[in-house]
Amino acid sequence: MRHLQEIELIALASGRAADDAAQAHLEACEPCRRRFDAVRRTYDALGAWTAEPAAGELWPAVQRRLLHRPAFAERSGRGRVIRLLRVAAAIVIGVGLGHGAGRLWSPARTASSPPATDVGEALALYALENPSPTGLVMILGDDPGVGNAEGVP
């Protein structure tokens, strides 16, 4: 005769064992019945520990937490609106900055930048506009008799 294992006694005590053979063995076997009574006493004693939640409703606390989570905003449709607003704000800021920069930079650029395409040309134009006592115009001039230092006696 096989005696019941402890796990079988626990299952019987909790009423979750539908094993007729185990039940029949228990009725016939005194040692197993004594072990079973001890397990059931422990099982029943644990039932004294009732737990009544202090807070009846968890939902308000769950809702409060969800408001700060991206998943909630996304699923509630707020995420889509927020994304659209962000894109729109980025466009407005970009256009505004571009416009402001354009206005700020373009007059200065026309005043200071020569329309020349190479450095030599730019220097010549600068020299023509600003006559220099050092003879820069002569150096750059086409006439060697006037502009060349070697032509000077």
Added chain:
Amino acid sequence: MSDSNQGNECVAGGSDGADDHELMRRTAAGDHAAFAALVRRHQARVLALAYRLLGRWDAAEDVGAEAFVRVYERARNYEPQAQFTTWLYRIVANLCWDQRRRWSRAPAPLPEREDAGGKPADAIERDETRQAVRRAVASLPDRQRLVILLHRFEGLDHREIADITGWSASAVESCLVRAYARLRELLSCEKSK
């Protein structure tokens, strides 16, 4: 708390009598009413489990709320392979372990103690029995405590507990046997005091 009210059973007052899997599907689609129904259906059991694992209602409420937030966040990836409660209890148990780990690094708050003042004698005796059981369960190692709570108070068998914990069925079995044996000793000591 009833042991029979578990799994995907429909509870009166739920969202159109829908089962847990259906409520999860609707939650994933953005139906907040379905999610609220899911929370209301399971909140008492989640709170009780967290309270028995942590010993404090404030911490249990914190863990309970966070567990449902995790459920919401993962609703889109949820696959109804096992019972919804198996998954839910796994989240609760993990959050409780995390909380206990945090407490082990910092000074842990004392467990709440109910005041028995002004109660009739039989109520005081019931309170004392309850406190004795609570002390006995609290003195168990973490694993044994979890399996006892899931078995005795959530009405789960060792295979379901194995699904929740991820331990083997035989490991849960031996844990359960040791836990009941230890509680038998502790409670008989309490009685003889």
